[in-house]
Amino acid sequence: MTAPLDIVRIRRDFPILEREVHGKRLVYLDSASSSQKPEPVLDAMDDCYRRHYANIHRGVYTIAEEATAAYEEGRRKVARFVNARRTEEIVFVRNATEGINLVAYTWARRNLQAGDVVVLSHLEHHANVVPWHMLAAERGIELRWIPLTPGYELDLTALDTLLRGAKLLAISAMSNVLGTINDIPRLTRAAHAHGATVLVDACQFVPHVATDVQAWDADFVAFSSHKMCGPTGIGALWGRYELLDEMPPFMGGGEMIRDVRLDGFTPNDVPLKFEAGTMPIAEAVGFGAAVDYLNALGMDAVRAHEQQVTAYAIGRLQERFGDDLHIYGPTDVNVRGGAVSFLFEGVHAHDISQVLDEEGVCVRAGHHCAKPLMRQLGVPATSRASFYVYNDETDVDVLVDALVKAQKFFEK
Numbered sequence: 001m002t003a004p005l006d007i008v009r010i011r012r013d014f015p016i017l018e019r020e021v022h023g024k025r026l027v028y029l030d031s032a033s034s035s036q037k038p039e040p041v042l043d044a045m046d047d048c049y050r051r052h053y054a055n056i057h058r059g060v061y062t063i064a065e066e067a068t069a070a071y072e073e074g075r076r077k078v079a080r081f082v083n084a085r086r087t088e089e090i091v092f093v094r095n096a097t098e099g100i101n102l103v104a105y106t107w108a109r110r111n112l113q114a115g116d117v118v119v120l121s122h123l124e125h126h127a128n129v130v131p132w133h134m135l136a137a138e139r140g141i142e143l144r145w146i147p148l149t150p151g152y153e154l155d156l157t158a159l160d161t162l163l164r165g166a167k168l169l170a171i172s173a174m175s176n177v178l179g180t181i182n183d184i185p186r187l188t189r190a191a192h193a194h195g196a197t198v199l200v201d202a203c204q205f206v207p208h209v210a211t212d213v214q215a216w217d218a219d220f221v222a223f224s225s226h227k228m229c230g231p232t233g234i235g236a237l238w239g240r241y242e243l244l245d246e247m248p249p250f251m252g253g254g255e256m257i258r259d260v261r262l263d264g265f266t267p268n269d270v271p272l273k274f275e276a277g278t279m280p281i282a283e284a285v286g287f288g289a290a291v292d293y294l295n296a297l298g299m300d301a302v303r304a305h306e307q308q309v310t311a312y313a314i315g316r317l318q319e320r321f322g323d324d325l326h327i328y329g330p331t332d333v334n335v336r337g338g339a340v341s342f343l344f345e346g347v348h349a350h351d352i353s354q355v356l357d358e359e360g361v362c363v364r365a366g367h368h369c370a371k372p373l374m375r376q377l378g379v380p381a382t383s384r385a386s387f388y389v390y391n392d393e394t395d396v397d398v399l400v401d402a403l404v405k406a407q408k409f410f411e412k
């Protein structure tokens with residue numbers, strides 16, 4: 001067992017949390033959208049730019065070699081963080097969106113023909129919907145959808161029928177709207193039994209729960225650094241080495257080649273084959289520092305803390321507002337993460353979020369890039385509070401007090 005998180009100490013690591021908004025303490029409850037950054041990540045990137053910066057994989061001079069080593073060390077750290085079999089199985093991309101698109105443009109365009117089936121679910125983020133719509137429009141692939149239960153979990157009763165003849169299951173590990181955690185090992189087993197490849201959108205999962213891509217037995221896993229204390233502009237696609245090796249390159253240009261001639265080119269080895277052009281170097285260093293930061297906290301402690309804060313939040317919202325407030329998502333914290341979506345009877349989510357801002361509370365309002373899910377829920381938007389390592393029960397209390405004010409404000 002790792003020690004429980006010391007939130008007072010952790011907050012001190014995040015400079016932005018010292019500031020005020022409208023004269024109030026900043027209460028940041030939008031980490032499902034993007035997390036804040038701790039000093040060690042800011043310092044690592046600063047140090048890279050100040051002392052070790054040059055382009056990577058090219059220069060034979062000292063600082064270029066240092067920059068290359070730091071970039072590759074970032075890759076090693078990320079690989080270990082998700083228990084990849086080999087470091088080369090981590091491809092650096094801009095974000096989870098690019099990771100999923102990489103699979104859609106390379107693996108899928110090589111392997112899927114008209115009539116082939118891709119299985120998705122009703123709770124997917126647009127990043128794991130639109131690339132497949134684009135491929136459907138281009139190639140005539142068929143999209144099938146795993147529906148939801150009334151309890152906001154995947155309804156797996158017809159899973160075998162949906163997977164029959166499928167070539168790919170592309171599925172989120174944790175919903176950014178409902179918080180629902182999907183049973184990836186079970187889904188992977190079922191998909192593989194039908195001969196389908198499995199892509200996991202782990203953008204919401206990796207920052208919050210210890211992740212073992214080998215235990216999942218998936219084929220591709222995509223996630224973003226900026227949701228896990230790291231910088232924007234970098235993310236990772238983990239892929240099974242044999243699959244990455246067989247896949248054609250994604251973008252063409254410098255770095256991704258072994259040789260270029262007038263009559264063609266030879267791609268580089270995995271993962272450089274997929275890393276065309278100058279990569280986000282300081283960001284890879286920051287990503288590695290973010291992984292170090294989370295490892296030092298201990299991912300089991302991170303998960304336990306978020307379960308505790310989420311349970312407290314759900315309990316307080318239900319107790320204070322009863323039927324006036326609807327929570328969209330499971331209430332059992334064993335099957336959900338820390339994104340809590342809700343709506344007040346008769347009040348638009350954007351109006352709530354504006355009143356909350358006056359109280360220094362940042363929550364997200366909108367469709368959360370999950371419009372197909374919003375349609376299933378029958379609402380245009382929700383408010384969403386999401387918790388991370390720097391939030392605790394005092395933040396929930398500020399949220400509830402601010403919601404009381406908002407409710408009074410909108411009372412007719």
Ligand SMILES: Cc1ncc(COP(=O)(O)O)c(C=O)c1O
Nearest residue numbers: 095096097125127176203204224
């Ligand atoms: C479940 C899920 N998938 C994918 C994404 C896309 O992440 P990014 O914008 O970092 O590519 C998000 C971002 O909110 C997400 O929550």
